[in-house]
Amino acid sequence: MTDTRLTLAMSESDRTARLLSGSRVLEGFELAPQQASIERIFEVQMNEAAYDISELSLASYLIARGRGEARLTAIPAFLSRSFRHNAIYVRSDSPWKHPSELKGRRFGFPEYQMTAAVWVRGLFRHEWGIANEEMEWLTFRPERIPVETPATLQEGDIFEALAAGRVDAIMTARRPPAHLFPDSAEGGVLRRLIPDVWDVERAYYGRTGIFPIMHLTSVRAETAERHPELPRRLYELMLEVKRDAAAQMLETIKNTTVNPWLWESAERAMGLMSGDSWPYGVAANRAQIETFIAYLQEDGMLQRPLQVNEVFHPSVLDT
Incomplete structure (x- = not known):
């Protein structure tokens, strides 16, 4: 492998497809996409720092940073964000x-340390008035990096456990299977807890300004040391790709999805979110990263307090 050939591991989305396909290039480097599930990407990167560049769980990355892990750094290109009330x-x-x-x-939860689970427990404490110790937490897969948790690890499938009544409620980033939760979200064995959940999420954003970050972009520290220009140039390229994706989504000559009301939804989001429904950069996201760090501390999963400027590579702190 040449010094400028970099391994790249990311899930496919409109924020990454052009990088994975090679239609957008990082000048001076050859990006070599690696095939793996997002869960496997996280496990390999957290435990082995195996990829030069990868999508990564915000929570697991911060937990590791709090322990002094120095094999990875990050840029504020957030490849996954999601409100989790609906999950x-x-x-x-x-x-x-x-x-x-x-x-x-x-x-x-699928896993106690997963970013979505941290956000949801924060919601329980700060929005819904229930402390961690007032719930019985169950998980359905081993933690990707070792953490002490109050959860009891269960065998079997999380959806089938809920359907069978072995658990009262779940949070899952993945949609339940159609035989339990139909595409229409009506008439199945399972339902979303919160009625009118989409309006509830918009109201939450209106109060807090938080569109929860799930994944950031990690860079192997050794690679960044060899190529100190890489983190900033990668960030700028990924920002361009994200902006192109937003422009393509709003282009009405062709709907790029199978959602007939895509543009209505997109325009509504742009109006609510001041024209940028998926912000990158440190400044636009500093407050919610600080909130998330506080949630991790409340969960007892940070060995020491973290500052936002410790999270990202120095070359992108002014973004």
């Missing part, structure tokens, strides 16, 4: 309609 599910025959009703219940 909380219960059985359709359950009586609960609001998270505050789940106090003392059995609540399942």
Whole structure:
């Protein structure tokens, strides 16, 4: 492998497709995409720092930084963001309609340290008035890096566990299978906990300004040391790719998705979010990263407090 051939591991989206296909190039470097599931990418990068550039869990990266892990650095190109109110599910025959009703219940996550789970526990504490110790936490896969948690690891599938009543509610980044939760979200064994959840999420954003970050972009520190210009140039390229994706989404000559009301949704988001529905950069995201760091501390998963300027490569701190 030549010094300028860099391994790249990312899930495909409109923020990454042009990089993975090679239609957008990083001048002076050859990007070599690697095939793996996002869960596998996270595990390999966190434990082996195997990729020069990779998508990475915000939570796991910060936990490792708090322990003094120095094999990775990061740039503020956030490849996954999602409100997670809509990712909380219960059985359709359950009586609960609001998270505050789940106090003392059995609540399942795929993994305790996953970023989405950290956000949801923060919501329980700060939005819905339930402390960590007032819930029974269950998980359904081993932690990708070792962390002490109050959760009990379960065997089996998280969706089937909910359907069978072995857990009262779950949060899952992945949509439940169609035989339990139809495409219309109606008439299945499972349902979303919160009625009118999309309006609830918009109201949350209106109050807080938070569109929760899930994944950032990691760079192997050794690679950044060999090529000190890389982190900034990579950030600028990824910012251009993201802007191109937004412009393509709004172009009405051709709908690039199978959603007939894509443009209505996109225009509504742009109006609510001041014209940038997916912000990159440190400045635009500093407040919510500080909030997330505080949530990790409340969860007991940070060995020391972190400052935002410690999270990213020095060359991108002015973004």
